Amino acid sequence: MFTGLSAFPLTPMNEHRINEREFASLVEFLAEAGVDSIGVLGSTGSYAYLSRDERARVALLSVENASSVPVVVGIGALRTRDVLANAESAQQAGASGVLLAPVSYQRLTDDEVFNLYATVCQSLSVPLCVYDNPGTTHFEFSDELHGRIAQLPQVRSIKIPPLKNDIEFAKERVARLRKLIPADVTIGISGDPAAAVGLDAGCDAWYSVIGGLYPKAALALTRAAQTGDAQQAKALSNALEPLWALYREYGGSLRVAATIAEVTGRVSQPCLPQPLKTLQGDERKRLAAVIEGLGLD
Template sequence: MFTGLSAFPLTPMNEQGIREDEFACLVARLAAARVDSIGVLGSTGSYMYLSREERARVLRLAMENAGDVPVIAGIGALSTREVLALAEDAQKAGVAGVLLAPVSYQKLTDDEVFGHFKTVCESLQVPLCVYDNPGTTHFAFSDELHGRIAQLPSVKSIKIPPVSLEPGAAEARIQRLRELIPADVTLGISGDPAAAVGLNVGCQAWYSVLGGLFPERALAITRAAQGGDTQTALRLSSQLEPLWALYREYGGSLRVIATVAEVLGDVSRPSLPQPLTTLQGDARKKVEQVVEQLK
């Protein structure tokens, strides 16, 4: 399951709650495109801004609209107690796997993070993907910690931060991790601009923000890389450079992709939970120009 394209849709919402019809449409589109899995309640899905009850509704809608495509659910929360409750909810909803990031208020130690994952894994009947996202959690995994956690029986994938765009350096990074983790634990790349490179040098999955809104484009890159056509994967990714430039300019993918979704009319405005906002003014005009350019 933790291979190929895992597409992460937005959770469109305003201060009155989740826009359920819009979320259902996003998930149904991914299912129709035949992505390899659908990742809900990740960073793109604004999971840390949702209550337990709201997360449960997202899970229900995802399962109702995903068809036979596996659903992976984020279960990250501040305390292990909360994560265990969210893991129970996800498993009861029927998800195929879970995604866990070590989010915190106090800075965590390596031993605390290992204990967190160990306790959660002991409660699971579905496989777990380790979510390594220092940009949002402010926790940096060491390779050694990845090696320890990857030995836990429920762990079947690691979602790693972007690799270098230089293929040699990227391949060396993947090789270092691969030497520390079991063969049945996949490595998945995040960070859309680095996805083609990551897939070309040995990542087995792409955990994709782009795929949550443009599954066909992301699938084309993924399938080219899976088929060994490295040049086509890189070429298709380079065609999206105007979008990657927006990611770099505006501090990541969430605000950009949510703005794109608003511009296209796929979600209503506003679509992010306060205090987050989509791009406005001149920044929004840049997004509109890129959308028109990439059509």
Template sequence: MSAFPLTPVSETDVDESAFSEIVARLDRAGVDSIGALGSTGSYAYLTREQRRRVAEVAVRAAGRTPVMVGIGALRTVDVLRHAEDAQAAGASAVLLAPMSYQPLTGEEVFDLYADVTATLSVPLVVYDNPGTTHFTFSDELHGRIAALPRVASIKIPATPADPQRARERVEHLRSHIPSDVTIGVSGDPAAAGGLLAGCDAWYSVLGGLWPDVCLALTRAAQRDDPATASSISDELAPLWKLFGEFGSLRVVSAIAEQMGLVGAANLPKPLQGLPDGARRRVEQVVERLAPVLARH
């Protein structure tokens, strides 16, 4: 389970102290890896210097837990600079989504990954996130990219809710990629289904905030205990509903503030926190889930 923490941001800078403690919590919980500067980490809104500092803070605060750092940017030259900074900070891997303003072609996306992997000394995770990039990978393109040097994993969108269709989705992608390239599911409501369908990892938003319960779900799936994994996911369904309604970033931001981990206004404008009515709903869900968290 790779935990993706929030990066608390003011209008002037990153709250490095709060971020450091968020990352340290994940290390203490024993997550398998930490994904700094993912979408939950607001990487696209930060300057190169801010991202360099966040990478350094993450690696230092993570202790012995491996840190993966997001390096996405609109221009290849900037992606290469972010990759250089991440490696210099001590990142164990990098995460790359094909960001764009003009729609990208498949060949342009392939060339992006070819240019970046040619310079890397650490593994790369392909970030397939059409909801934010508006680019849809074909499995054939995944196969071409996965054959490049240093490509270690593919972070895919949520698998289908139907278990059979989820297995078919994972198996179809796996048939196109080398056997040593792993598949990780994202979209937290689909985590249990994706892991039980054969995904190797869960790239988790909620894991960056509530690592213990997310680890319990992951370990259940890893030991082939579908009843427990599905039960934990079902218990978290009220939170999954809020994720779908308001977006996971805003919900996690509100919970982190409620927990005292971050201050108010912790998202980079023009992003804004939840309005009062939605915030109260989040608080009520968190209170109802307290017994679930206490058990894990």
């Protein structure tokens, strides 16, 4: 399950509710496209802004609309008790796996993070993906800590941050981590602009934001890399450079992805939890022009 393209859709919402119809449509679209898995309630899914009940509802809607495609549900929260409750809701909904980031307000120690994963794994009957995202959690995993956590019985994948755009550096990074983890634990790359390099360096999966909107384009890149055609994967990524440039300019992928979803009519406006906002004015027009120029479908 933790291989190939894992597509992460938005969770469209306003200040009153989740737009369940639009969310279900996004999930159905990904299932019909044939992605390898669907990742909900990750950073793109705005999990940190939702209540426990809202997250349980999203998990259920995901499984109901994903057909036979495995669904991986984010369960991260500030307190371990809430992580456990989210894990139980995901499992009851029929999720195929869970995704856990060490969310914190106070900076966590390595032992605290290890104990979080150890505690959660004791309650799981489905596999877990470790979500290494220092940009949001402000916690940096060492390779040694990844190695310790990867020994836990339910851990089956590690979602690592973007790798430097240097194939030799990326290969060394992946090889170093591989030496510390069991053979049945996969490594997945996140950060869409780094996907081609990460897959070429030996990552097993791409945990993708753009895949949640344009799965055909993301699948083409993923399949090229899986068949060993690194040149084609790089070319497909380079063709999306105008989009990657917007990611860099606007502080990541969430606002860009949400604006694309609004501009293309996939979701209503607004679709992000306040105080977050999509791009407006000239920035929005510029993004719309980029999307039109790329000709994605």
